[in-house]
Amino acid sequence: MGLRINDTAPDFTAASTAGELSFHDWIGDSYAILFSHPKDFTPVCTTEFGAVAQLVPEFTKRNTKVLGVSVDSVEEHVKWKNDIAAFAGAPADFPIIDDTSLAVAKAYDMLPADAYLPDGRTPAHSATVRTVFIIGPDKRVRLTMTYPMSVGRNFAEILRALDAVRATDGVPFATPANWIPGEDVILALSVSTEDGEAKYGAVDVKLPYLRTVKFQG
Structure with a gap:
């Protein structure tokens, strides 16, 4: 394997x-x-x-x-x-x-x-x-x-992927498709909307399972 x-x-x-x-x-x-x-x-x-x-x-x-x-x-x-x-x-x-x-x-x-x-x-x-x-x-x-x-x-994509790895390392975020630094990130489902707002500011609830916050980096 x-x-x-x-x-x-x-x-x-x-x-x-x-x-x-x-x-x-x-x-x-x-x-x-x-x-x-x-x-x-x-x-x-x-x-x-x-x-x-x-x-x-x-x-x-x-x-x-x-x-x-x-x-x-x-x-x-x-x-x-x-x-x-x-x-x-x-x-x-x-x-x-x-x-x-x-x-x-x-x-x-x-x-x-x-x-x-x-x-x-x-x-x-x-x-x-x-x-x-x-x-x-x-x-x-x-x-x-x-x-x-x-x-x-495509080393521009490898650099972008590196940015996404670093942006989500140790924090409850994920990056959406085609994400680049500065764009909003997805709040993990393990974090409630209320806790997310308290820690990261406004939470944009696009779907019950798809919520975004401003990138903190």
Whole structure:
């Protein structure tokens, strides 16, 4: 069975472009986004890592670290970072780990445990290594996404999802469809309308089970 929401994210130690990295220690008190790809020097992934490079300041504002996972070596990552920076117009200032052993890919169920990946493997061999995990400071999985090879990830949506995770962390709120920061949030059914008004201000009762309040962030 794959990782589920609220599972503890598997810890690991791996070589990276920022040196040896112990995942849980590296997260510290931050949120983390772990995102993987099947091969260096591939077109879709270059655009994706370029998008992350451009968004690093936004992740930093949100107390969030980003970590790339690749089935290639650190040496290849270092070379590839030049292409990413040239394409994105921004340096790839985040670590990318070496997962040539597939230890992380298997720990996070990105591949079947018995996957056959021969020497000289191509992106097609590691096609399912294309996932996103948002992990909280408590080291628990908060959100997962998996994409096919032909669909580039929307990192604006990943940033929006991170905002929603952080906005609802430890408070009785949920976010409606297409929510963005600043919009109203949904008051949990565990909180009465009266208590909600006392704690969060006016409660807009749209339906008996759908009540919204102003976002407190």
